[in-house]
Amino acid sequence: MDVWSKYGLEAIPVAPEPHIVQPGETIWHIARLYKLPGDIRKTVDIIRELNGLWGPDGPRLQAGQMLKVPETNPNEWALAVQKAWAKAR
Structure with a gap:
């Protein structure tokens, strides 16, 4: 199961x-900067998934590395949730 379906969405707005x-x-510091509603671990999971940062030792970040991060604009999330609901019906 991917992160998106775990949270009821087909895709996370980037x-x-x-x-x-x-x-x-x-990654925890970055997740706090782009925190989504709810548990901070959800934001960490999303950042890891968006950037392929899964590994036994956790993500190894390098200064200067560019990371995709979740959109924090509530309007983009509302649209994604509406699409998920429409598809579920």
Whole structure:
């Protein structure tokens, strides 16, 4: 099961601009910057999925690395949820 269906969506809206990793940043720090409603672990999972950051030791981020991050605009999320509901009916 992928992250999207785990949260009831076909796809997670992606922000138009990537996040550029700064020295010392962790995925948890980045997730707090782009936190979605609910548990912070959901945002961490989404960032990992968007960027293929799954591994036994967790993601290894490099300064300067560009990461796709979830859209934080509520209107984009509302549209994604509406599409999911329409498809489910």
